[in-house]
Amino acid sequence: MRAFNLIYIVEDDLITSTITELIVSQNDAFGEVKKYMNGQEAFNALQVVAQQPAAIPDLILLDLNMPVMDGWEFLEAFSSLSLQKTVCVCVLTSSIDPDDIEKSKRYAEVKGYFTKPLDGDMLNQIAGLAT
Amino acid sequence: MxxxxxxxxxxxxxxxxxxxxxxxxxxxxxxxxxxxxxxxxxxxxxxxxxxxxxxxxxxxxxxxxxxxxxxxxxxxxxxxxxxxxxxxxxxxxxxxxxxxxxxxxxxxxxxxxxxxxxxxxxxxxxxxxxEEVYTQELASHYGSILSNQSVYIIKTDARGNYTYVNDFFYERFGYDSKIIGTNSLESIVEEDWAKCLTVVGQCFARPEVPQQVILRKPYKDGTIRSNHWEFKGVLNGEGQVGEILCVGYDVTLLLDNLERSKRLLELTKQQNTRLQNFAYIISHNIRSHSANLTSLVKLMQNAKSEEQAAMFLQMLKTSTDKLAETIVNLNEIVTANSTFNQPREPRLLRLEVDKTLQALNILLHESQVTVTNDIAAEVTVNVVPAYLDSILLNLLSNAVKYRSPDAAPTIAIGSYEQGEYTVLTITDNGLGIDLTRNRSKVFGMYKTFHNNEDARGVGLFITKNQIEAMNGKIEIESEVGVGSTFKVYFNESIQSDLYS
The missing domain is CATH 3.30.450.20 (PAS domain)
Structure with a gap:
């Protein structure tokens, strides 16, 4: 049984996003993966599919520090979208700054805060967040 | 009889x-x-x-x-x-x-x-x-208190006119007996009048309670001295406050030291904040690479084919290179942060800018950038020479790197004086940065704005640190599609005593 059918990985570091994609696709609870280089690219894609529930992702793995539009700006923009579906957003970052952890709790969409590296245990936890 | x-x-x-x-x-x-x-x-x-x-x-x-x-x-x-x-x-x-x-x-x-x-x-x-002997002793006792060399003792009548001042007060403030009968407010700096009158008011309201206040007066040599006073209402025969007795001493040195401690504390606070931010940055940057290395090694162990293993090895190599680069960057930042006592030397600003432009000659030529240097030949800044080189190289190469693809690129360089600062301005007509979204991030570490491949996101962060290490500051004005102006404030007042 799949927890999430469609997953967005929003990450500017090419190696990190490749690794994340590999690990995610090895887990049966996760389906198709789409990668975006920064918040702006992911946001643009979401705007296009906003009215098509089937094309809206079930999970977004969001990095914080990115050029053009960073994770925080993405969350602001994301809140303003009226999507036809509830999306589970998980922050996946290298930052252990307590301010970042606190700040992420202020966004209702953010269901979890995870620090890299992503591994199997962490993925199972994320799968458990599916409703 | x-x-x-x-x-x-x-x-x-x-x-x-x-x-x-x-x-x-x-x-x-x-x-x-x-x-x-x-x-x-x-x-x-x-x-x-x-x-x-x-x-x-x-x-x-x-x-x-x-x-x-x-x-x-x-x-x-x-x-x-x-x-x-x-x-x-x-x-x-x-x-x-x-x-x-x-x-x-x-x-x-x-x-x-x-x-x-x-x-x-x-x-x-x-x-x-x-009794006679005792009275004499008492008189000489009080006499020695009044003619002491550290405390001012004065009295005013209920209207605030001097009725008595001791010799020390005369001596220190350069007055003579003509001051008796004049208004005591006149010898206080005007900004403190309200404070003084408030305290006098309290003396009338509650003569039994001594009131404390710090007031400033011009000293005989023209400097302003701060004095701590105790005011107390003295009752006359009718039980009304007839006089105010004021005992004061000079606290200028104390206040100066307090001010100095406050400045040091502020500086320490800033440095602490920077250190803590720096610790998070280091942790973030090193962790992001180490996370990749951990994952890649695990993936390699479970590789399904030779091709896959080779791909992981290539990624592993890229990751270790990036980690090494990050450590070099961090080292630059630590150097800029840890050297408050670097000796500063005078440098001719125009000459230094010209030297940097010379070094960027090929890049400027290829990009067909028109540069105007309007700094007057005699403008001198006191700087850590290596920092100035690095700052100029960073800002000028950024101005070239982020030039507009649509217009003929220009860079205008100038300078002006503002208070204790000499301000260097570098204006380009390039891409610009959206400051409403990014003001807080422009000088942050690993912040890049233009999807430029070789942008490391450390240049402006290091520039800012180097300028701050010389007690200066940097500001930016920018508009997307119009261009950017960077203002570098070189602090010309020597504050090295803060660190001694």
């Missing part, structure tokens, strides 16, 4: 009780001395009681000096009938204290007119004498 006087005279001749009563109650004693060569002496019991002796210890009781004076007076009386004397006589009480007596002497003569006895009438003036 009154019959009563007659009667008293007669009475005292027959009744020795009368005589005893008079001398016991009014005198400090009587002396009756034989002037024959034997010089026998008698003193009344009252005298012995005053000096605390039971036996006739003349030698231990009487001051020998005063005894000699009395002898001399007596000789003078013998020689001259009209001579009379009074003499201060110091006696030593049995308990060691001094007893002061006032002695009036009378020489008695026999029928033949020959002197044969001396009658001394003694008055005990010890108490008056001690």
């Amino acid at each position: 009154s019959y009563l006087r007659e009667e008293l005279y007669q009475l005292q001749k027959t009744d020795s009780g009368i005589f005893d009563f008079i001398q016991e109650s009014s005198l400090g004693g009587l002396w009756y001395w034989d002037l024959a060569t034997t010089r026998n002496k008698w003193a009344s019991s009252k005298f012995w009681k005053i000096v605390g002796h039971e036996t006739e210890a003349w030698h231990t009781v009487l001051s020998q000096e005063d005894l000699a004076a009395i002898e001399a007076h007596t000789e003078a009386c013998i020689a001259n009938q009209s001579y009379s004397y009074t003499q201060l006589v110091r006696c030593t009480h049995q308990n060691g204290t001094n007893v002061w007596l006032h002695c009036s002497g009378l020489v008695l003569r026999d029928m033949a007119g020959q002197p044969y006895r001396m009658l001394g009438v003694l008055l005990d003036i010890t108490r008056q004498r001690n």
Whole structure:
């Protein structure tokens, strides 16, 4: 049984996003993966599919520090979208700054805060967040 | 003659009780001395009681000096009938204290007119004498307090006019007695008048409570001194505040030190914040690479094919390179942050800009950038030379790197003075940065704005740190599609004493 059918990985570091994609696709609870280089690219894609529930992702793995539009700006923009579906957003970052952890709790969409590296245990936890 | 006087005279001749009563109650004693060569002496019991002796210890009781004076007076009386004397006589009480007596002497003569006895009438003036001494001591005590060399003591009347000031106040503020009667507010700096009047108001409202205030006054050498005062209302006969007593001392040095400590504390706070941010940055940047390395090693172990393993190996290599690069970057930042005591040297700003432009010559030529350098030849900045090189290279190469693809690129360089700063301006007509979204991030670490492949996101962060290490600051004005102006503020006031 799949927890999430469609997953967005929003990450500017090419190696990190490749690794994340590999690990995610090895887990049966996760389906198709789409990668975006920064918040702006992911946001643009979401705007296009906003009215098509089937094309809206079930999970977004969001990095914080990115050029053009960073994770925080993405969350602001994301809140303003009226999507036809509830999306589970998980922050996946290298930052252990307590301010970042606190700040992420202020966004209702953010269901979890995870620090890299992503591994199997962490993925199972994320799968458990599916409703 | 009154019959009563007659009667008293007669009475005292027959009744020795009368005589005893008079001398016991009014005198400090009587002396009756034989002037024959034997010089026998008698003193009344009252005298012995005053000096605390039971036996006739003349030698231990009487001051020998005063005894000699009395002898001399007596000789003078013998020689001259009209001579009379009074003499201060110091006696030593049995308990060691001094007893002061006032002695009036009378020489008695026999029928033949020959002197044969001396009658001394003694008055005990010890108490008056001690009070006098005490009063004198007290006066000199208060005098020494008033004429001290560290505390100002002044008094004003209820309208605030000086009624008394001590010498120290005159001396320090260069006033003379003409100040008495003038308004005390006039000698205080105007900004402190309201504060002073508030405190005076409290003195009138609650005269029993001393009020504290710090007020500034111009010193005789023109500097402004801060003084800590205690004001207290002094009540007059009608129970109203008639005067204000003010006691003050100079706290300029204290306040200066306090200010200095505050500045140091502020500086330490800033450095602490920077250190903490830096710790998070280091942790973030090193962690992101180490996370990749951990994952890649795990993936390699479970690689399904040779091709996959080779791909992971390539990614592993890229990751280790990036980690090494990050460590080099961090080292640059640590260097800029840890060297507050780097010696600063004067540099001609225009010349240094020209040198940097020379170094960027090929890049400028290829990009066909028009550069104008309007800095006056004599403008000098005090800088850590290596930092200035790095700052100029960073800002000028950024101006080229982020040039507009649509317009002919230009860079205009200028400078001006602003207070304690010499300000360098670098204006380009390039891509610009959206400051409403990014103002807080422009000088942050690993912040890039244009998806530029070789942007490391450390240049402006290091530039800012180097400028701040020289007590300067950097500002940016920018608009997307119009261009950017960077302003570098070189601090020309030497604050190195803060770190010594």
